[in-house]
Amino acid sequence: MDKHLFLFGGGPPFTENMAKLFVNKTTHFKGSVSILFVERDGWEDYMPVYTQELEKWGIHNFHYLPLPSTPIEKVINCLTNSSGIIIGGGDTNLYADYIVETDISNIIKGRYNQGIPVAGFSAGALISPELCIISPKDNDQNEFQQRRGLGLLSNILIAVHFTEWNDEQHLRKAASQFSNHINYGIDERTGMYFFNGKLEDAEGEGVYLLENDMLRRIN
Numbered sequence: 001m002d003k004h005l006f007l008f009g010g011g012p013p014f015t016e017n018m019a020k021l022f023v024n025k026t027t028h029f030k031g032s033v034s035i036l037f038v039e040r041d042g043w044e045d046y047m048p049v050y051t052q053e054l055e056k057w058g059i060h061n062f063h064y065l066p067l068p069s070t071p072i073e074k075v076i077n078c079l080t081n082s083s084g085i086i087i088g089g090g091d092t093n094l095y096a097d098y099i100v101e102t103d104i105s106n107i108i109k110g111r112y113n114q115g116i117p118v119a120g121f122s123a124g125a126l127i128s129p130e131l132c133i134i135s136p137k138d139n140d141q142n143e144f145q146q147r148r149g150l151g152l153l154s155n156i157l158i159a160v161h162f163t164e165w166n167d168e169q170h171l172r173k174a175a176s177q178f179s180n181h182i183n184y185g186i187d188e189r190t191g192m193y194f195f196n197g198k199l200e201d202a203e204g205e206g207v208y209l210l211e212n213d214m215l216r217r218i219n
Contacts, residue, residue, distance in 0.1 A: 003112055005152050005194040006119035007128060009160045009186030011089045012050040014119070015203045018191035019053035022084060025117035029083035032061035036075070036104070036124075037088030038095060039066035050086060050121075059084075067098040079107045084117045087124030092134050095123040096147045100132070105150055112152050122160050125186065129153040131178065135170045137161075144173055153197055159185045162208060168215060175210050183210040190219075 004025045006018055014022065026033060035050055037043065043066055051062055063078040079085060085108060087099065099105055112118050120128045123138075132149035136142045157178060159171045162185030175183045186192060190204030202219040209218045 001113065001115040003115065003152075003194075003196050004117040005112070005128060005197075006117065007125035007158060007186065007192045007194070008119070008121045009125065009162060009190045009204075009207075010164070010188030011121050014050075014053040015189065015191045016053065017201075017203050018119075018193060020057050021193060021201075022117050022119055023054055023057035023059050025115075026059065026083040029116060031081045031083045032063050032078075033059055033084040033086060034063040034065055034078045034082040035086045035088065036065045036067065036079075036099065038090045038098060038123075039069050040090065050088065072103060075104055076107050079104070079111055082111065082116065085111060085119070087118070087120045087127070089122030089124060092123040092126050092132065092138050093145075093147070095127050096132060096149075100127050100148055100150055108150055109152065118152060125158050125160055129156050129158060131157060131181070133157050133159070133170075133174045135159065135161075135165060135167055137165050137167065137170075144170065146177075153194060155181045156197075157181045157183045159183070161188055163187045163206060171208075171210050171215075184208065185210070185215075 127149045129149045130151045132147045134145040171185050185208040187205035193201040207219045
């Protein structure tokens with residue numbers, strides 16, 4: 001089964017073409033699109049930012065799954081019956097705690113392997129590969145961190161808010177520690193589409209690749 005992964009360098013909304021493509025990949029399956037996110041005050045008012053571009057292309061049914069208040073059993077049931085999965089943004093370590101380090105991770109990976117499109121925004125993008133690297137600008141300890149990710153991509157590392165956080169040195173540190181990985185920096189308002197684990201398309205402000213110690217923009 002072909003696999004479809006959409007990674008965004010900032011928060012929602014979807015970029016226009018990525019929204020259209022995501023919706024297209026959901027049409028092969030029944031069910032609503034599930035949105036997983038770490039709960040914070042006012043989240044109900046923020047959900048339309050995730051859904052607005054998808055609604056333009058015909059998706060109108062969504063499951064909102066705030067964590068950790070939603071029981072894991074309900075999350076697993078919703079994901080099992082979803083036509084698409086969206087993982088939101090916020091505190092990356094909390095996303096790793098509530099998703100990667102729980103049984104939810106196995107369901108996401110299983111559905112992804114069955115062809116369900118998965119989209120990750122910011123923290124959701126960071127936890128998607130096998131290895132999650134966290135910028136000093138993204139944790140209370142102000143240090144480079146690494147954690148286990150969902151494993152939807154192999155040998156690829158992601159840095160988000162790349163230009164906005166001026167995070168080239170973070171990406172370079174990741175590249176030096178994991179020299180056998182491809183390293184991408186993604187700007188805000190920018191999406192990447194991976195087809196069967198390989199970069200197929202990108203849209204938005206900027207995607208950067210660190211290769212042979214040289215940083216270059218690739219979109």
